[in-house]
Amino acid sequence: DSGGFQMVSLEALSEVTEAGVRFRSPYGTGDILLSPEKSMEIQNALGADIVMQLDDVVGSTTTGPRVAEAMRRSVRWLDRCLAAHRHPRRQHLFAIVQGGLDPALRTECLDEMTRRDVPGFAIGGLSGGEEKGQFWRMVKLSTERLPPDKPRYLMGVGYDTDLVVCVALGCDMFDCVFPTRTARFGSALVPWGSLQLKNKQFAKDFRPIDERCGCPTCRGYSRAFLHALLRSDTAALHHLTVHNVAYQLGLMRSMRESILAGRFPAFVRDFMRVRYGSRQRYPAWAVEALASVRIPLD
Structure with missing residues (x-):
């Protein structure tokens, strides 16, 4: 910089x-x-x-x-x-x-x-x-x-929806403190949004942050362990940072692969469906931006 x-x-x-x-x-x-x-x-x-x-x-x-x-x-x-x-x-x-x-x-x-x-x-x-x-x-x-x-x-720019929309608009590279900063607040990024692991609902949740994620944090630690660690040890923030950066890198990798395979519009539609659940929850600005580059959403 x-x-x-x-x-x-x-x-x-x-x-x-x-x-x-x-x-x-x-x-x-x-x-x-x-x-x-x-x-x-x-x-x-x-x-x-x-x-x-x-x-x-x-x-x-x-x-x-x-x-x-x-x-x-x-x-x-x-x-x-x-x-x-x-x-x-x-x-x-x-x-x-x-x-x-x-x-x-x-x-x-x-x-x-x-x-x-x-x-x-x-x-x-x-x-x-x-x-x-x-x-x-x-x-x-x-x-x-x-x-x-x-x-x-x-x-x-670093929010996942922003990344997907801006790749559709023609951007190649991004930087942002978001994945590391949100980790410091105990938040883990997942395809459907985020998990606030400080919340008590995770105290007895022995699943990894994301079962489909292969990062060292998801391979080695459960949500319950990270929940407990967040109360007393800054190492929890390091584990969440590793996961969040891995999530962002995986998202960008998936977009590159979908572009090379000629299926990027389908990738965008799948991403939005998983991220927001229903069409009614899609951000209006994202729908409008994607429509401007001929990627209509379901």
Whole structure:
């Protein structure tokens, strides 16, 4: 990660200028300037296979001139990142599309960034509290204008329904704290939703979290054991994290396999049926988004 998101998470301690973002230490130990060049220096030193440009990040529900300013600055910072990138042959620098919820600004950003010779693109500035109808429309607008032969990485998305819908809309890659964060609250992900294993109903439930899951947690521990462990030992959170990450990886693997087999629409319909039980419970935004790419639901 380039560090751009800290402009939002540490907004009270940061100041954005054309030079970069200056962070003020809460402990009085001085300021730190994170510039596009410094971001690339750090990422080059880390040696990641995929590195991200430093972008000017604003909250997804931000309106007004700040959105346009951040989008255009992100384009300028992309050029500075490209110039500073020392290992373009072995570290793949992705551009990050910004523009908030404004179709015209996002289109302008897409037009500008796709003129640059980068190996992949991230869709940024979403999944930050905006209405789901706005969310999926901005995702679709972005994927429709991105090159079909380069990866599309949707940032900050991790709910299972969001993953399935956004793959249908044309996204390839995702990142999110959701599977690990929800594990810390005692919640295990399953195809029909989640299990809150702190609840007393699991005290004498000796089944694994999911009998069809082959992760180490499901192979080695029962719901009852995890329920008891959650009351006294942080190791329970580690076990749930292993399971939740395995669930997400399995979901993505299943989607890839269904695409290769030419049965992705059927996969989506099966997923929604298991996840929500009845057609009446399907989220309206998901139904609408899937219909926009010709995947009608039963």
